[in-house]
Amino acid sequence: MEWSVNRESDKPIYQQIFEYIEEKIAYGEFPPGSRLPSERKMAEQLNVNRMTIVHVYDELQASGLVERKKGSGTRVSTHKWGILPKGVTNWRKYIEGGSFLPTYPLIKRIRDEAKVMKDGYNMAGGELSTDLFPASFLQASFNQHAFPSNLGYVHPQGHLEFRETLASYVKEYHDINVTSSSILITSGAQQALYLITQCLLNPGDAVAIEAPSYSYSLPLFQSAGLRIFALPVDAEGINPDDIVTLYRKHQIRMIFLNPTFQSPTGGVMTEPRRERVLEIAAELGIPIVEDDPVSLLSFDGKTHYPLKSIDKSGNVLYVGSLSKVIASSLRVGWIMGPESVINRLADARQQIDFGLSIFPQLIANQFIQSPEYPKHLAFLKQELLERRNEMVLALNEYLGDKVEFSVPKGGLFCWCKIKQKVDDQKLVEEAIKNKILFMPGSVYGSPNGYVRFTYARLQREAIKEAVLKFAKVLDKV
Amino acid sequence: MEWSVNRESDKPIYQQIFEYIEEKIAYGEFPPGSRLPSERKMAEQLNVNRMTIVHVYDELQASGLVERKKGSGTRVSTHKWGILPKGVTNWRKYIEGGSFLPTYPLIKRIRDEAKVMKDGYNMAGGELSTDLFPASFLQASFNQHAFPSNLGYVHPQGHLEFRETLASYVKEYHDINVTSSSILITSGAQQALYLITQCLLNPGDAVAIEAPSYSYSLPLFQSAGLRIFALPVDAEGINPDDIVTLYRKHQIRMIFLNPTFQSPTGGVMTEPRRERVLEIAAELGIPIVEDDPVSLLSFDGKTHYPLKSIDKSGNVLYVGSLSKVIASSLRVGWIMGPESVINRLADARQQIDFGLSIFPQLIANQFIQSPEYPKHLAFLKQELLERRNEMVLALNEYLGDKVEFSVPKGGLFCWCKIKQKVDDQKLVEEAIKNKILFMPGSVYGSPNGYVRFTYARLQREAIKEAVLKFAKVLDKV
Numbered sequence: 039m040e041w042s043v044n045r046e047s048d049k050p051i052y053q054q055i056f057e058y059i060e061e062k063i064a065y066g067e068f069p070p071g072s073r074l075p076s077e078r079k080m081a082e083q084l085n086v087n088r089m090t091i092v093h094v095y096d097e098l099q100a101s102g103l104v105e106r107k108k109g110s111g112t113r114v115s116t117h118k119w120g121i122l123p124k125g126v127t128n129w130r131k132y133i134e135g136g137s138f139l140p141t142y143p144l145i146k147r148i149r150d151e152a153k154v155m156k157d158g159y160n161m162a163g164g165e166l167s168t169d170l171f172p173a174s175f176l177q178a179s180f181n182q183h184a185f186p187s188n189l190g191y192v193h194p195q196g197h198l199e200f201r202e203t204l205a206s207y208v209k210e211y212h213d214i215n216v217t218s219s220s221i222l223i224t225s226g227a228q229q230a231l232y233l234i235t236q237c238l239l240n241p242g243d244a245v246a247i248e249a250p251s252y253s254y255s256l257p258l259f260q261s262a263g264l265r266i267f268a269l270p271v272d273a274e275g276i277n278p279d280d281i282v283t284l285y286r287k288h289q290i291r292m293i294f295l296n297p298t299f300q301s302p303t304g305g306v307m308t309e310p311r312r313e314r315v316l317e318i319a320a321e322l323g324i325p326i327v328e329d330d331p332v333s334l335l336s337f338d339g340k341t342h343y344p345l346k347s348i349d350k351s352g353n354v355l356y357v358g359s360l361s362k363v364i365a366s367s368l369r370v371g372w373i374m375g376p377e378s379v380i381n382r383l384a385d386a387r388q389q390i391d392f393g394l395s396i397f398p399q400l401i402a403n404q405f406i407q408s409p410e411y412p413k414h415l416a417f418l419k420q421e422l423l424e425r426r427n428e429m430v431l432a433l434n435e436y437l438g439d440k441v442e443f444s445v446p447k448g449g450l451f452c453w454c455k456i457k458q459k460v461d462d463q464k465l466v467e468e469a470i471k472n473k474i475l476f477m478p479g480s481v482y483g484s485p486n487g488y489v490r491f492t493y494a495r496l497q498r499e500a501i502k503e504a505v506l507k508f509a510k511v512l513d514k515v
Numbered sequence: 516m517e518w519s520v521n522r523e524s525d526k527p528i529y530q531q532i533f534e535y536i537e538e539k540i541a542y543g544e545f546p547p548g549s550r551l552p553s554e555r556k557m558a559e560q561l562n563v564n565r566m567t568i569v570h571v572y573d574e575l576q577a578s579g580l581v582e583r584k585k586g587s588g589t590r591v592s593t594h595k596w597g598i599l600p601k602g603v604t605n606w607r608k609y610i611e612g613g614s615f616l617p618t619y620p621l622i623k624r625i626r627d628e629a630k631v632m633k634d635g636y637n638m639a640g641g642e643l644s645t646d647l648f649p650a651s652f653l654q655a656s657f658n659q660h661a662f663p664s665n666l667g668y669v670h671p672q673g674h675l676e677f678r679e680t681l682a683s684y685v686k687e688y689h690d691i692n693v694t695s696s697s698i699l700i701t702s703g704a705q706q707a708l709y710l711i712t713q714c715l716l717n718p719g720d721a722v723a724i725e726a727p728s729y730s731y732s733l734p735l736f737q738s739a740g741l742r743i744f745a746l747p748v749d750a751e752g753i754n755p756d757d758i759v760t761l762y763r764k765h766q767i768r769m770i771f772l773n774p775t776f777q778s779p780t781g782g783v784m785t786e787p788r789r790e791r792v793l794e795i796a797a798e799l800g801i802p803i804v805e806d807d808p809v810s811l812l813s814f815d816g817k818t819h820y821p822l823k824s825i826d827k828s829g830n831v832l833y834v835g836s837l838s839k840v841i842a843s844s845l846r847v848g849w850i851m852g853p854e855s856v857i858n859r860l861a862d863a864r865q866q867i868d869f870g871l872s873i874f875p876q877l878i879a880n881q882f883i884q885s886p887e888y889p890k891h892l893a894f895l896k897q898e899l900l901e902r903r904n905e906m907v908l909a910l911n912e913y914l915g916d917k918v919e920f921s922v923p924k925g926g927l928f929c930w931c932k933i934k935q936k937v938d939d940q941k942l943v944e945e946a947i948k949n950k951i952l953f954m955p956g957s958v959y960g961s962p963n964g965y966v967r968f969t970y971a972r973l974q975r976e977a978i979k980e981a982v983l984k985f986a987k988v989l990d991k992v
Contacts, residue, residue, distance in 0.1 A: 132715040133859045181658055239613060366869075386613070390706060390709050
């Protein structure tokens with residue numbers, strides 16, 4: 039709810055709120071029979087005293103606009119779900135249908151909190167802090183070029199010029215050989231994974247993902263009706279032999295890997311394991327989906343080349359994005375793989391959204407070719423390295439005897455095992471009370487007692503404070 | 516295939532093509548066992564003599580890279596689909612899976628032709644010609660504003676400022692009352708329809724669409740497993756009583772309507788029918804999805820207000836977009852409806868693509884508020900009116916005794932009934948031979964013998980030529 043009370047108005051606050059709700063009822067935005075937020079919640083959302091809302095709801099009831107019943111809250115009159123009168127759609131029945139599962143409650147809880155929290159410490163979401171976005175660089179390189187005069191539908195696989203640039207880009211940065219016709223531009227890596235799970239797999243299919251992994255937190259695997267099996271991750275990545283075991287037992291049809299600076303563990307799969315994984319997958323004829331969002335953010339000067347760069351069998355679908363190296367709101371990602379697969383995904387994608395807007399493609403195309411881009415990358419790595427150092431210092435100082443962790447050599451995340459026994463849900467709630475956000479390991483498929491901290495979102499000074507605050511929260515639970 | 520032969524190179528053409536294919540095989544873009552295009556097709560795609568390709572394929576076979584068999588074409592060696600050896604993914608099995616139906620062959624045929632056709636007459640696709648896009652206006656209003664410094668993920672429903680602008684926009688142009696929290700920004704109307712069919716309906720549900728209608732041409736209804744029933748359209752739109760009949764017979768759960776300048780017929784539903792449709796839908800509790808892409812493009816000064824503007828029960832989900840009034844490659848559309856529905860769709864949408872890029876939203880936000888926007892609309896309407904007049908003149912002159920049509924009072928399309936008996940498929944193929952593209956009525960659910968012409972894509976002079984050419988094609992079949 040983004041409307042807010044105008045405190046400078048002559049109109050009393052309760053009157054403003056009354057009219058706001060009345061209007062939403064009249065517009066059909068709160069349809070007959072729907073439930074209004076509780077008084078407490080509405081008061082919080084609108085940042086007013088609870089008694090004001092009690093007053094408003096009383097007035098709404100008096101005017102016949104809502105009905106109130108003990109235990110079932112305040113509802114828009116005069117209709118109730120279940121015994122719905124004629125004249126209105128039972129929207130709840132529609133909302134509960136469809137094939138999409140809702141976002142996991144704990145993740146939704148943290149995301150919702152992140153939206154409203156003021157003066158808090160966000161170590162949860164995997165994105166960069168505002169000052170790390172190259173907004174002025176982007177604008178400068180964009181303004182140098184005229185908009186193309188043809189703004190008609192772009193090619194189903196994405197803007198051709200940009201795909202050609204990307205082919206050179208992945209050659210230069212990742213040693214991947216690909217031509218423009220084997221690239222599909224997507225709305226970030228999220229859409230890439232959505233298309234792959236929806237178009238290349240069938241409900242009931244078995245797939246393997248790393249445990250823990252970011253993939254585990256995505257309801258899209260479940261929404262697609264897939265059965266998920268775990269490839270446990272250790273300090274060297276997954277164990278290639280586990281693929282064989284899963285294949286024999288469950289006939290897994292696809293493997294999802296994030297080999298470099300993995301989310302959430304921050305780990306890097308070793309080279310011998312990479313080679314072995316490719317060998318095994320090729321031998322079994324199982325495709326690998328390689329998610330590679332942050333491999334450019336290496337702190338020790340070492341380059342980690344993707345599986346795709348050493349795959350000669352065409353078994354790897356390579357998924358990348360600019361979300362973590364430029365900006366998440368750009369929404370530019372890609373899939374690279376066999377032409378026949380790319381064509382199929384591009385055709386399905388036309389049905390979903392008719393392709394990505396040309397503008398983010400133009401902006402990305404100009405920026406990644408500009409001399410500013412390598413400068414930006416160097417700046418970004420240096421900043422993240424300093425923040426990581428700050429976090430490592432703070433973890434050692436305030437939590438040295440309470441957590442175990444490896445120092446991440448790149449990426450955005452630090453993964454900690456809490457030595458004491460702890461309930462993830464309680465830890466999250468206590469942390470929220472203290473204005474700290476982090477991601478609990480359980481949403482990534484870990485047992486309770488692991489946490490993923492992002493150092494990319496907080497300034498250096500704030501990282502120290504946040505870890506200290508977290509230490510106090512941990513003492514409490 | 517976008518690679519092309521370099522005719523200025525010293526390297527022989529067949530050698531260039533050989534290396535191109537060799538590279539694609541090496542990269543895994545043509546995986547082992549996959550079939551290469553036929554010699555004829557490859558020659559066409561690369562715009563070379565067929566004998567050159569015969570030579571290349573001979574060389575590829577000699578080098579062991581491909582295998583050729585009578586009747587089954589040329590395949591990358593040494594593996595075949597079906598009896599696939601170890602070491603490679605059987606991609607075909609994956610491509611044929613998933614829940615997405617491919618685009619209808621006839622539509623794909625026309626779209627593919629549109630991509631490669633040079634000096635032809637495109638009266639098929641529903642988009643504007645290059646000169647009608649306000650590229651310089653867009654750029655000017657965009658460059659006046661600094662990029663926002665925060666380029667992190669935007670709100671799941673879309674950029675707040677843009678949603679607020681849109682709320683005023685639909686009030687001003689369509690007399691629709693809505694607040695920003697009841698708006699979801701989508702990637703065009705296509706994504707709006709995708710989200711609604713995927714998230715609010717279940718496989719097996721019955722829905723009603725206009726006959727003929729653009730919706731009929733969308734495989735997304737079938738992909739979602741919906742059963743589709745017809746609401747025949749006459750000169751006044753659909754007949755409201757048909758809704759009751761369909762409801763009794765099939766328990767239809769949703770109605771899809773395009774009341775103003777409908778695609779493909781160009782017709783407008785009359786006001787009494789609009790009121791009656793709303794009454795009936797409300798009485799039966801069936802939601803209406805109102806698709807309204809072109810109602811602003813009225814030629815006779817008359818404003819046609821959407822169903823949504825007179826709906827007080829919250830039964831209408833209103834779908835709009837800027838594709839036909841600004842540019843299709845902007846990819847900006849929206850759904851407006853009850854907050855609970857919008858929240859559900861926004862949550863599902865996060866799983867699909869994590870939201871629309873902020874840049875098209877910023878560009879649209881700035882342009883539709885600028886004084887240039889009404890000027891652009893006026894220019895666009897005038898241009899389209901002149902092109903419509905040109906088409907009507909040409910139809911009367913060259914096809915007066917062979918087709919029947921109503922003069923469209925707005926929008927992009929002219930819908931013609933051919934008096935003689937004709938096979939749509941044959942007509943399309945003969946037209947393609949003569950470099951003319953149009954949409955046959957059968958893809959919209961009409962019987963054979965109807966055609967949809969777009970006058971938005973051709974310059975005035977070209978319209979006359981195109982209709983004359985079409986008349987000649989019609990004579991032939």
